[in-house]
Amino acid sequence: MISFILIILTSLFFSGIIIRTKSRASGRKGPGLFQPVKDIIRLFKKGAVYSKTSSFIFQAAPSIYYASILMAIMVIPLGEYRGIISFEGDFVFFAYLLGVGKFFMILAALDTGSSFEGMGASREALFSMFAEPAFFILMGSFALLTGHTSFQEIFASLHFGSYISYILGVLATLVLAMITMVENSRMPFDDPKTHLELTMVHEVMILDNSGFDLGLILHATNLKFAMYGALIANLFMGSFPLYLTIPIFLGIQLLFAVTIGLLESFTARFRMNHNAQYILALSSVSLLIFLGVLLMLGQFS
Amino acid sequence: MAIIAAFIFVILSAMALIPWVNVRWKGIVTVAAVCLLALLSSRIAVGALSGNEFEYIFRGSAVTGPIPVRVDALSGFFILIINFTFITGAFFGLQYMKAYREQSTGISLHGISFILAQAGLLGICSLQHSIAFLTAWEIMALSSFILIIFEHNKRETIKTGINFLVQSHICIMLLTLAFIWVAMRMNSYDFRAIAVFSNSGTLLVGVALFLCFFLGFAIKAGFVPFHTWLPYAHPAAPSHVSGVMSGVIIKIGIYGMLRMLLLIKCDYLLVGYIILFISVITGIYGVMLAIVQHNLKRLLAYHSIENIGIIGIGIGLGCIGIGKGNNLLVYLGFAGALLHTLNHSLFKSLLFYGAGNVYQSAHTMDIEKLGGLGKQMPHSSFLFLVASLAICGLPPFNGFVSEFLIYNGLFSGLQGSDKVLLSGIVGALFGLPLIGGLAMLCFTKAYGTLFLGRPRHSLPQPLREAGPGKLIPMYAVLLFIVGIGLFPGIFMDVLARPLALFTRLNGEGNFAPGKLPAGNALSMIGNWAAAFLLLAGLIYWVRKKATANKPVTRNSTWGCGYTGPGEKMQYTASSFIRTYRKLAEPLLLIHKRKKEIKEVFPRDGGQETHPYDKSEAWLIDYPLQLLKGFFNRFTFLQNGNLQFYILYGVVFISLVLIVPFVFDYLLSLVKFLNKL
Incomplete structure (x- = not known):
């Protein structure tokens, strides 16, 4: 429960921090921390324009997408404190729930009969598909390391001790951060600030959404950021008491947001047609983690 | 006995009746016969699943020996799946075949073959005697051949049919070989002889015997690289036949494998690795090819291969579990495999029925030519959507439950295993999500282009939604898809006895009913999947309330400032x-x-x-x-001269006579030399 509330809270200022960082990096002052949330609230109050081509799916998809992300957030624990949903193998449920939302967003994009939105949908489907094995191998390695198969048990019994384990932590952070960028269509893979439909991924999918629906989609993006940030934070929490975990959680989220902002300010995006290979390469980083776990367990001795 | 007699009586009387009644009644008699057969066999099957195994032994003849009919929990489970799919298929087919009423004789043959295919499948599940088993298998193969070539006036269909016939007989040949091997050694055709034989030999003999059976069954089930008949056969057949074929006929290969695993004592670990390896390849390869298909039924056929791969991963895991003595792995692996068999028979038949609706309305299966069908065919569209979600393994539907069991098996298999097993599991952990992701790409493509957007071509006739006669059986399937997704516990109870057969192989006790592995997780999944539906509904309701009195306008799709986007500009x-x-x-x-487009005024x-x-x-x-x-080198032999053919005959006969004679002579010569 506590993680759910914390993630919702974080989602309110997460993209604000990113935008602030990017503004500072480019020498501007930038908008206030809560400007993105204010934008979303403004969208919630607006009417909508629907394409004549679209059907019921287009109108239902954002709600289902939002619901899938809320459910996924419920799975995430906070150190020792389990999420609202917790059972053995809950991270499979987590990944597949996100899949449902994605499925409907892709359908909604195809529902408009546009010449552009299918492009984004196709890319989103392909990229997120390639990111999936990396996540499962990562979780599999942790399951092997700790002997547990639920988020909460894995994170609670993840102890850092030897040198290898620190490397594992760093690598896992890298994998999760990259998955975040893929899932949210951010910088090395997609540039949310691009102005040409042909080079967009996520933005071009939601070209036709407006009003309340667009608000839902935008907030869902923020929620997703906070959700993956929480996963990363969980890597470093272990079984500390609550008065330590909450500051750790907030600190890591802050650090994560700033890092994303800096990353987006100082890197160029990958070439679109090589994106899939880059993403599939994440699986090999996951495999590296797996080998590290085998080393720790002494399978090679 | 009475049940078996009634069973045979129903088949014979339906076969006698169908050719003589008029076209309308042909269908009704077929449906009635299918339902009666289902009723009779389901009684036995339900009994077997609740613990009363059925056994009846025919006296047989001097050649065959006694013919045992045994229905245990595993057979019972498959019999129930077969019956359900055949009943929905028969009801759907009744309406589907209305379009072909003028082909009266064709319909007679079709109806009879449909009944025979069901009878053959039920026979395969219950006969435990090599010769009887092969006979039933042959009945199933031949009747499905006739079912496939219903539209035999198309050249392509006949070609496909022959392809199917040849490949299914290669499968029968392999099975016959394996059975002969056992019969030669044991002098008995009873399946129990297989168990005795494999117990007496070394483990390696068991592996060889199992692999021989495995190859045969793999052709039927469609494991890569034995799958090549499958993507041709499914599109050629009428939709209800493709549904039944993909739903249950290819699953009989899975049944065969499971049955042989129960009988043959072999090096389970090795066999498990082989199955796991082939299955991961099958799954990925199947879905990879499915994505590039633009014929809807062909696409679905490749997905059958993919799903067979997923089932195979479960079976492989279970086998490894038996080899390692890890009962948890046995339970999760086989539970995932069996449940996915059921699940796939549900959503795949639903998808094929949906494809049938599209075909009869639009008269094409090329998804590039279609689009926007959802507006004219809302029911078919909705059913196809749910089935697509289910086949991608997404919650809250049934596909997720079985995939979850397999995932759970994989993760629990990680504990305390060696390097070989670990690399196998990591391979599967890489493959399974990739299969899921690729399936999602494929079905968003299929559903999105077919049912969403606008029509891409103008069709000669207006599109019409299928009638209630077709939709009701489809909704019946849907009920199960949602039911398994939301209440997996009930279906796991049904699986308890078939699974106990496998866990017993380890010599350990069964899991107590209240303490099944993953039981807690499954009930959580059911509840939270329902919660997810409610939450999505709630958010949609809030959205509706919040935007109730806001201005809503409809306009053309955003085209970067271009205001007249046509249907040709849609993404294909x-x-x-x-x-x-x-x-x-x-x-x-x-x-x-x-x-290429060339010149100033380009041609097309x-x-x-x-x-x-x-x-x-x-x-x-x-x-x-x-x-x-x-063989072309020997064409000179076939020169059309009668004299030559007579010469061949003479040469053959003289060889037959001379060779033994010469052989005997040589033998005696050798003996004589030896004596010297």
């Missing part, structure tokens, strides 16, 4: 998968034909892509070509 299925196709090109075989240009199966090109076409080349 080929362009949707273009990025993927470019990536996967080295692994696939895609024939491209391109007509265009580009076509025709996906082909690389494994088929290498494993079937190339050897066949070599074989043809080899």
Whole structure:
């Protein structure tokens, strides 16, 4: 429960921090921390324009997408404190729930009969598909390391001790951060600030959404950021008491947001047609983690 | 006995009746016979699933020996799946075949074959006698051949049918070989002899015997690289037949494998690794090829291969579990495999019925030509959507439950295993999510282009939604899809006894009913999946309330300032998968034909892509070509001269007479020399 509330809270200022960082990096002052949330609230109050081509799916998809992300957030624990949903193998449920939302967003994009939105949908489907094995191998390695198969048990019994384990932590952070960028269509893979439909991924999918629906989609993006940030934070929490975990959680989220902002300010995006290979390469980083776990367990001795 | 007699009586009387009644009644008699057969066999099956195994032994003849009919929990489970799919298939087919009423004789044959196919399948599940089993198998193969070639006036269909016939007989040949091997040693055709035989030999003999059976069953089930008949047969058949074929007929191969696993005592660990390896390849390869297909039924056929791969991963895990003595792994692996068998029979038959509705309304299966069907066919569209979600393994539907069991098996298999097993599991952990992701790409493509957007071509006739006669059986299937997704516990109870057969192989006790592994997780999944539906509904309701009195306008789709977007400007299925196709090109075989646009006033240009199966090109076409080349050298023998043919006859007869004689003579010569 506590993680759910914390993630919702974080989602309110997460993209604000990113935008602030990017503004500072480019020498501007930038908008206030809560400007993105204010934008979303403004969208919630607006009417909508629907394409004549679209059907019921287009109108239902954002709600289902939002619901899938809320459910996924419920799975995430906070150190020792389990999420609202917790059972053995809950991270499979987590990944597949996100899949449902994605499925409907892709359908909604195809529902408009546009010449552009299918492009984004196709890319989103392909990229997120390639990111999936990396996540499962990562979780599999942790399951092997700790002997547990639920988020909460894995994170609670993840102890850092030897040198290898620190490397594992760093690598896992890298994998999760990259998955975040893929899932949210951010910088090395997609540039949310691009102005040409042909080079967009996520933005071009939601070209036709407006009003309340667009608000839902935008907030869902923020929620997703906070959700993956929480996963990363969980890597470093272990079984500390609550008065330590909450500051750790907030600190890591802050650090994560700033890092994303800096990353987006100082890197160029990958070439679109090589994106899939880059993403599939994440699986090999996951495999590296797996080998590290085998080393720790002494399978090679 | 009474039940078996009634069973045979129903088949015979339906066969006698169908040719003589008029076209309307042919269908009704078929449906009635299918339902009666289902009723009779389900009684036995339900008994078997609740603990009363059925056994009846026919006296048989001097050649065959006694013929046992045994229905245990595993057979019972498969009998129930077969019956359900055949009943929905028969009801759907009753309406579907109305379009072909003028082909009266064809329909008679079709109806009789449909009944025989069901009877054959039920026979396979219950007969435990090699000769009887092979007979039932042959009945099933021949009747499904007739079912496939219903539209026999199309050349393509006949070609496909022959392909199917040849490949299913290769499968029968392999099975016959294995059975003969056992019968030679044990002098008995009873299946129990197989168990005794494998117990008496070494483990390696068991492995060889199992592999012989496995190859035979793998052809039927469609494991890569034995799958090449499958993508041809499914599109050629009428939709209810494809549904039944993909739903249960190919599953009989899975039944065969499971049955042999129960009987043959072999090196389970080795067998498990082999199955796991083949299955991961099957799953990935099947879905990779499915994505590039633009014929809807062909696409669905490749997905059958993919799902067989997922089932195989479960079976492989279970086998490894038996080999390792890890009962948890046995339970989770086989539970996932069995449940996915059921699940796939549900959503795949629903998808094929949906494809049938589309075909009868639009008269084409080319998804590039269709679009926006959802507006005219809302029910078919909705049903197809749910089935697509289920086949992608997404919650809250049934596909997720079985995939979750397999995932759970994989993660629990990680504990305390050696390097070989670990690498196997990591391979599966890489493969299974990839299969899921690719399936999602494929079904968003299929559903999105078919039912969403606008029509891409003007069709000669207006589209019409299928009648209630077709939709009711489809909704019946849907009920189960949602039911398994939301209440997996009930169905796991049904699986308890078939699973106990496998956990017993380890010599340990069964899991107590209240303490099944993953039981807690499954009930959580059911509840939270329901919660997810409610939450989505709630958010949609809030959205509706919040925007109730806000201005809503309808306008054309955003086209970057261009205000007259036409249907030709829509994204197509080929362009949707273009990025993927470019990536996967080295692994696939895609024939491209391109007509460039040239000159100032260009003529028509265009580009076509025709996906082909690389494994088929290498494993079937190339050897066949070599074989043809080899045999072509002997064409001089077939020169059309009668005299030559008589000469061949004379030469043959004289060889038959002379060779034994010469052999005997040589033998005595050798003996004589030895004496010297």
